[in-house]
Structure formats: C-alpha cells, structure tokens
Amino acid sequence: MQLLGSIPGSVKIVEVGPRDGLQNEKDIVPTTIKVELIKMLVASGLPVVEATSFVSPKWVPQLADAKDVLEALQNVDSARLPVLTPNLKGFEAAIAAGAKEVAIFASASxxxxxxxxxxxxEDSLARYRDVVLAAQKLSVPVRGYISCVVGCPVEGAIPPSQVAHVAKxxxxxxxxxxxxxxxxxxxTPGVILPHAILLAELILYCLMIPVFGGSVIPMLEAVTDVVPVEKLAVHFHDTYGQALSNILASLQMGISIVDSSVSGLGGCPYAKGASGNVATEDVVYMLNGLGVSTGVDLVKLMLxxxxxxxxxxxxxxxxTATALGKITAHASKL
Structure with missing residues (x-):
C-alpha cells in the first residue's frame, strides 16, 4: 500500500459528457434529452456537470440550444453547471442565460x-483575458482548459515547457x-528512458508511423512547478487504452480533480481514430476500488x-457499464 499512499482520499469528478461528449454528434440531440441527461448525472451525485457551450451554431450546430438547455436547468442547484465560452460575446450570452460558472479553451499546440x-x-490568451476580466467583475469562476498537453495530431509530441507556459x-x-x-x-504513465525513446521513434519512423506523444509525468512536473497542484485537473481520452493508467499516475502526483464523460462519449474531430474521453463509470469503479471517495452513485450513473x-x-x-450490465442481465435470468 506504500505505492498508493500519496493518492488523495477524495477526488472531484467533472462530468463533461453533455458538452464535450455530445458536441460532435452528427444528429442533433433534442434539448429535452440533454436536459434529462444532465439531471440524471446530477442525481448520481456528480458535483460538477459541464452543461453546454455558448459557441456559434455555425461551428457547433449540436449546441445551438445552449440558452434553452441552461434555462431549463435553473432550478438544479445540487451541482455546479459550468458552460464553455470561447469569447466575450459567448460569455455575455451565457451570463444572460443564467450561467454561474464558465470555462475557456486554450491549446498547447x-x-x-x-x-x-x-x-x-497568444491571440487566444489575449482574448481570454477579456473574458476572465469580465467574469471577475461579476464574481463568476472561470475554468481554463488546455488541449494537446502530450501530443498533437499535426505537430506530434508537445514539449512540457509549452504546456507549462500556457498553464501559467x-x-x-x-x-x-x-x-x-x-x-x-x-x-502514457511511464517515464521512458532517453535511449528507449530514441529506439521507439526509430522503429515508428521506419514504419512511417508518426510519433504523437509520450509520458504525462514530465508534463505534470512542468505544470506543477508553475501552478499549485490543487488547481489542476486531468482530462484524458482513451484512444490507446491508457486513460485510467494516466489518471492513476496523476493521482500519485497529487492531482485530485478528474474530467470524464459518461459512457466514454466524445472524441476529437481533428484526430483520426481518437476515441472519446475516459468513461465516468470506469473512473468511479477504479476510484471505489482504491478507497477514494467521489460521492457518486455508480448505479445511478450507469442509468x-x-x-x-x-x-x-x-x-x-x-x-464497467458493459460488464456490470451483463452480470445484471444474467442474474435476472436465474
């Protein structure tokens, strides 16, 4: 147990399924379905559920009903319901619709x-300073996202120093x-020795496979040097099946906030084959097994x-949902 001794006793899960998970769905999900999903997620005990995004309907048609979604949730006060606001115009629209928290989205690539x-x-950071300033005047908390903290579909591996700069x-x-x-x-969660990296890159180069990224450890070390660890969250996609391993490594480094998406919904439209966020059910199951408190009811989450x-x-x-669903179905036949 000494290896797990540094893991936090409790973890805050930030559910991003209704926004990050649904935003790239081709068929429009009705407002009523989105609202019901959010209410069910809140009922499971999730403390934070990212509700929607106030972006141009031209760019994200799926979230064109952001105002209607947020207005339908005004009586939901048992969880925080932040919304994404890409610019000052989006922020003003979100506040007018009743948003009490917002988020902005930068990149390390x-x-x-x-x-x-x-x-x-740099232009995005200048834009976001205006949003944060406007939010501070209204005492509205702002969450910052940084994408491509390990690898980029265009540039390949991203230097940890670059991530640290944006985070700072x-x-x-x-x-x-x-x-x-x-x-x-x-x-990946491991710290790879330099000669191993060179060998791996050589093999991938010979196979004409691009080298996209590496370990999350150096990235987290660089960021925690400039931002307090208690202010940081991790947001892993599970394309190569490494998300839970990366979360565990992050917990061991003191991170106590984890983003996830119910049923693993979502994906990156700019990266071929990039699957969705790590499933919230899988994160809760792992944390339960570690004795880490989340306040989330796994059964209600699965519903x-x-x-x-x-x-x-x-x-x-x-x-987790697939396995437990099969067990439940089998038990009902006995």
Whole structure:
C-alpha cells in the first residue's frame, strides 16, 4: 500500500459528457434529452456537470440550444453547471442565460489552436483575458482548459515547457482551475528512458508511423512547478487504452480533480481514430476500488449512461457499464 499512499482520499469528478461528449454528434440531440441527461448525472451525485457551450451554431450546430438547455436547468442547484465560452460575446450570452460558472479553451499546440479556434496561442490568451476580466467583475469562476498537453495530431509530441507556459498564463489571468487535456489520447504513465525513446521513434519512423506523444509525468512536473497542484485537473481520452493508467499516475502526483464523460462519449474531430474521453463509470469503479471517495452513485450513473446510449443507438463505451450490465442481465435470468 506504500505505492498508493500519496493518492488523495477524495477526488472531484467533472462530468463533461453533455458538452464535450455530445458536441460532435452528427444528429442533433433534442434539448429535452440533454436536459434529462444532465439531471440524471446530477442525481448520481456528480458535483460538477459541464452543461453546454455558448459557441456559434455555425461551428457547433449540436449546441445551438445552449440558452434553452441552461434555462431549463435553473432550478438544479445540487451541482455546479459550468458552460464553455470561447469569447466575450459567448460569455455575455451565457451570463444572460443564467450561467454561474464558465470555462475557456486554450491549446498547447500552435497548429491545433489555429485549427480549433482559428487563432494563435497568444491571440487566444489575449482574448481570454477579456473574458476572465469580465467574469471577475461579476464574481463568476472561470475554468481554463488546455488541449494537446502530450501530443498533437499535426505537430506530434508537445514539449512540457509549452504546456507549462500556457498553464501559467491561464493561472496568472485568474482561472480558478486548469484542466490538462490529452486530446488525442496518446499519453502514457511511464517515464521512458532517453535511449528507449530514441529506439521507439526509430522503429515508428521506419514504419512511417508518426510519433504523437509520450509520458504525462514530465508534463505534470512542468505544470506543477508553475501552478499549485490543487488547481489542476486531468482530462484524458482513451484512444490507446491508457486513460485510467494516466489518471492513476496523476493521482500519485497529487492531482485530485478528474474530467470524464459518461459512457466514454466524445472524441476529437481533428484526430483520426481518437476515441472519446475516459468513461465516468470506469473512473468511479477504479476510484471505489482504491478507497477514494467521489460521492457518486455508480448505479445511478450507469442509468444515465444507459439513457443516452439508448437514445444514440449505440453500445456504451464504458467497460464497467458493459460488464456490470451483463452480470445484471444474467442474474435476472436465474
């Protein structure tokens, strides 16, 4: 147990399924379904559920009903319901609709920043300073996201110093929390020796496979040097099946905030084959096994996952939900 001694006794889970999970769905999900999903997630005990995003409907048609979603949730006060606001216009619209918390979205990759939000990293930070300043005047907390903290689909591996720079800027401007996102899910938990890295890169080069990323440990070390660890969250996609391992490594480094998406919904539209966020059900199951408190009822969480998966007409991306569902189905036949 000495190995696990540094793990926090409790972890705050930030559910991102209703926003990050649904935003790239091709078929429009009705407002009523989104609202019901959020209410079910809140009922499971999740303390934070990211509700929607106030972006241009031209860019994200799926979230064109952001105002209606938020207004339908005004009586839900047992959980925090932050919304994404990419600029000052989006922030003002969110506040007018009743938002009490917002989030902004930067990148550690110059190429990804230009592809995703159509501006450079520094230009995005300048834009977000205006948002944070406006939020501070209204005492509205702002969460900062950083994408591509380990690897980028265009640039490959991202230097930890680059991630630390963006994190430091977001913290300095007043973000109350900063989420570190492995957007294409290429990170691993191990610290690889330099000669092993060179050998791996040589093999991948010979096979004409791009080297996208590496260990999350050096990245977290660089960021915790400039931002207090209690202000940091991790946000892992599970493309290579490494998300839970990366979360465990992050917990051992003192991180106590984890982003996840019910049923593993979501994905990165700019990276081929990039699967969704780590499933919330799988994170809760692992944390339960570690004796870490989350305040989340796994059964109620699975009901929320089953609800949205049935509507979308697909199987859950959660291994926990799939396994427990089979056990329950088998037991009901006995």
């Amino acid at each position: 110059e190429s990804f920043s230009k592809a995703n939000i159509n501006c450079s990293i 800027e977001l913290y300095a401007m007043g973000c109350s929390e900063i989420s570190l996102g492995d957007t294409i899910g290429v990170g 929320a996952g089953d609800f949205i998966c049935k509507f979308l007409g697909r199987q859950s991306g959660s291994k």
